[in-house]
Amino acid sequence: MGKATVIPFGPQHPVLPEPLHLDLVVEDETVIEAIPQIGFIHRGLEKLVETRDYNQFIYVAERICGICAFGHSMGYAETVERLMGVQIPERAEYLRVIWHELSRIHSHVLWMGLAADAFGFESLFMHCWRLRERVLDIFEKTTGGRVIFSVVQVGGVVRDIDDAQLAEMKRVLEGIKDDYRQICNAFLKDSSVKNRTVGVGCISHEDALAMSMVGPFARASNVNNDARCLGNGGYGKLADFQPVLDAQGDCYARVKVRALEVLQSIDIIEEMISKIPAGDIAVPVKGAPAAGAETANLVEQPRGECYYYARGNGSKFLERMRMRTPTSQNLAGMATALAGCDLADVNMIVLTIDPCISCTER
Amino acid sequence: MGGFKLGKMTLGSMFKKPETIMYPIEKKTPPAGLKGHIVNDVDHCILCGICEKRCPCSAITVDKPSRIWSIDRFRCVQCGSCVRACPKDCLTMDPAYTPPALQKHVDEFEVPEQPNTSKREKPVEVVDEA
């Protein structure tokens, strides 16, 4: 055995879109230990809740992360509604689920493109992002924005999707499905992809439980903590929801879980479109959260479960707003997965937890 | 197992129409309701200042004594709060993006004195103006 060496990985690294630093303790070519560090882009968004009233903060919440923008605005709005005891119209719940699942598709397809790029499959990367563009076009037509939508408000949503647009959305999604199946085929059956992912960075079911992992990262180790199962908001109206699980716990299983979740999301959207009731899209919200009132909420975002906490102080400004994002929960699991892997596989493993550092630091 | 699983799709794209457009020459028609920029119909504005109050990023300033309504387009995040809050419906979201600029500047609009205080008719739907 060779001498232990410490190799710094990041914060600037070709595979990382965001600054994450790892201290890799390496012996020969094997990683013995990995110590993650974040903290390069703390922006103090939680502090901003003191200077923006609860209606305005929704636009700050959206900007926590570019990819889960809709999820954050929806999670925040749900939390404040729960704090103030507001019941939103059913149509608004359905619309939120439709947009949320669309953003899951766009997030997962983006991630698959990045993963393909990480193991050097450039044309697969291009095809993934080509498909994602169609989802972004749906967003552009229905919300007026491509990344930041600003369609959620406390008490409902601000824009309706009419029947013609819903039918159009269904048609586009059918088109995506065909192309997507071919991409899935490449991801799950191609030998060059399998060489890089099968058996790499394994996390056992027990470890996943012990590390309290969340999201697709945990579901690949057969741990079901999909917050959609809790049936919050529109998710309670789904006829049958079974989370995608896999027992292998390696990088391949994580790719597979995400790949299948895209198809599941398309099915959810189609079900929602066929069931959406007519009616109002928002209720007026008056007053302010009571002093000392507090509540918590869980939302399943593309990267995993996100925890929200809000406390009122009797004014229009919240006393405290807290978002616990999936990546901060998965960092410990990532360090475990890295221990014992090959140095060349580090970027693949880091990518498969789908780290979102801006979310984590806020 | 086996490689070249993406072959069909890759070869197929050689004979398909390109997904991209030749951008500066050819431009996409913006869909109705795209969040481009805020337009104020000054003839109906009463300088009430509600938009200024609702703006989450303090981009709008209303100066009632000198009758100036101004917006800092570099601060504006196109959230549309002002459009929804406007009591006279004189604010609208235009689907054209603001052009890039070399320097930050604030757009100022003079609001004329008007006896007409009737509510402006809500625009039916924003028409493509590309």
Next chain:
Amino acid sequence: MAFAIKFAPLTVEELPALAAAKKADGWRFVQMLCVNTEDGIDMIYSFMKDDLLENHEIKGVQKGTAIPSITGEFLEAFVFENESHDLFGVDITDIAIDFGGNFYALAQKEPMTVISPEQQAAREKAKKLAAAKAAKEKAAGEQAPKTADDAAALEAKLAGMDPVKAAKVRAAMEAKAKKEAAAKQAAVDEKVAGLDPEKAAKVKAALEAKAAREAAKKKAAEAEADEAGAAAEEEGE
């Protein structure tokens, strides 16, 4: 499946035992957060099992109190514990991966404990609103000794400040009240302008009557509060 949220109190001494019990029972750690309040920092530890989300709350942790780390049981808590240390200045001992205050690159130490003027204003406004509400209840015949206390507290606070500042605050408050009144008038005028003259006159009269009634009520409440305040001051002396 029904999602349930529970909030429960906790003390610093009970924390290690709670973490061990949760671990043994197969709960998962969800998160830990801090809230900066007037009487110390509230720390909330959340655990989840099946559909039950339990939040255990340690109220009012003072600066310098050592909090035992739970990273021995739940390693993933290291992110939150380092964060609490950097942002709130909570002293947490024996963190498994301790960055020693270098977890976040910050321009200022413990930024989340700084009370911004906006937050201060919001808190005071909320207190005032609560006081006004209590006064209203009192006027309705219910016993609400809290109002007097609050008003007295405000008065005492003003008295405690240096006179120039107090005068400024009072002037600002008065100016605000005047401004609000003016705005109200403007709103009324605007409302009236759109209507036909006969109706407008009626509406105007009704609005004026309403304003007069409100003013009378307010005056009564104020007088009461003043009296109570004076009484409290006398007692204090």
